[in-house]
Amino acid sequence: MPRVLPDLNPSPRTGRPRALVSGVASDSHTWNLVYLQLVCEEEGLDVVNLGPCVPDDLLVTECVDQRPDLVVISTVNGHGYREGLRVVPKLRARPELAGVPIVMGGRLGVTGRREDDLADELTAAGCDRVFDRGGPEDIEEFRTLAATVAWKADDAAARTPVQFG
Numbered sequence: 001m002p003r004v005l006p007d008l009n010p011s012p013r014t015g016r017p018r019a020l021v022s023g024v025a026s027d028s029h030t031w032n033l034v035y036l037q038l039v040c041e042e043e044g045l046d047v048v049n050l051g052p053c054v055p056d057d058l059l060v061t062e063c064v065d066q067r068p069d070l071v072v073i074s075t076v077n078g079h080g081y082r083e084g085l086r087v088v089p090k091l092r093a094r095p096e097l098a099g100v101p102i103v104m105g106g107r108l109g110v111t112g113r114r115e116d117d118l119a120d121e122l123t124a125a126g127c128d129r130v131f132d133r134g135g136p137e138d139i140e141e142f143r144t145l146a147a148t149v150a151w152k153a154d155d156a157a158a159r160t161p162v163q164f165g
Contacts, residue, residue, distance in 0.1 A: 016044070016045070016046045016150075016153075017044065017045050017046065017069040017070075017149060017150045017152075017153030018045060018046045018047070018048065018066065018067070018068045018069055018070075018153075019037075019040040019045040019046070019047050019048070019068055019069065019070040019071075019072055019146065019149070020047075020048045020049075020050065020062060020063055020066055020068035020070070020071050020072065021033050021036050021037050021040065021047055021048070021049045021050065021072045021074065022049075022050040022051075022054045022059050022062075022071075022072070022073055022074070023050070023051060023052040023053060023054055023073075023074060023075065024054065024073060024074075024075045024079065024080050024083035024084070024087070025053060025054060025055050025056060025083055025087075026053070026077060026079050026083060027052055027053065027074075027075045027076060027077045027079065027080070027083075028052045028053055028077075029052055029075075029076040029077065030051065030052050032074045032075075032076050032106060033049055033051060033052065033074055034049070036072055036074055036142075037049045039139070039142065039143055039146060040070070040072070040146050042143075043143060043146040043147040043150050044146075044147065044150035044151070045069070045070065045146055045149065045150045048062065048066050048068065050062055056083075056086060056087045056090055057090075059073075059087060059090075059091070060087070060090050060091055060094065063091055063094070063096075063097055063100070064094055064096050064097065067096065068100060069100065069101075069149050069150075069152075069153040070100065070101050070103070070145075070146065070149045071091065071097070071100055071101070071102040071103070072103055072104075072105075073087070073088075073102070073103070073104040073105075074104070074105055074106045075104070075105075075106040075107060075108065076106050076107055077107065078107045078108070078109055078110035079110070080104065080106055080107065080108045080109075081108040081109050081118045081121070081122065084104050084108070084122045084125065084127065085121060085122065085125050088102060088104070088122065088125045088126040088127055089125050089126055091126065092125075092126035101128040101129070101145070101149060102126060102127050102128055103127060103128055103129045103130070103131065103142070103145065104122055104127050104129075104130050104131070105130065105131030105132060105138060105142070106131070106132070107132075107134070108122070108130070108132050118130075118132065119132050129141075129145065
């Protein structure tokens with residue numbers, strides 16, 4: 001009798017690809033998180049939105065438990081750079097999240113202007129993409145990324161399961 005391996009990254013709700021959206025621990029803004037959730041849903045992703053002021057350990061635990069296909073971290077208060085440098089390596093340290101894209105965006109610093117070195121350091125810490133330009137080009141690029149993640153996850157789920165017998 002052939003044995004079918006279970007899906008190692010199932011969505012408990014619908015089996016659709018999933019994004020996990022979160023604010024950083026010090027950021028109480030919510031409008032950005034709702035907007036990103038809507039963009040992800042429009043592009044075919046189920047969304048778990050953890051909301052604002054998410055402690056690092058809770059973000060890591062939820063990412064491990066939820067097994068998202070995309071992690072989206074957003075910040076508006078200007079402290080995202082420092083918090084991203086702290087939490088992203090914690091996410092990357094988990095083997096369950098090794099192949100999961102992690103993106104971060106928003107107002108990363110408190111100077112009020114874009115600083116290339118902040119994005120570079122967040123990328124070095126493990127972010128796959130940092131959105132810090134603050135214009136429509138960031139949203140369009142994020143929308144494309146979300147659609148690509150949804151398509152790849154749907155494509156992988158449609159493949160024939162591996163059978164051993």
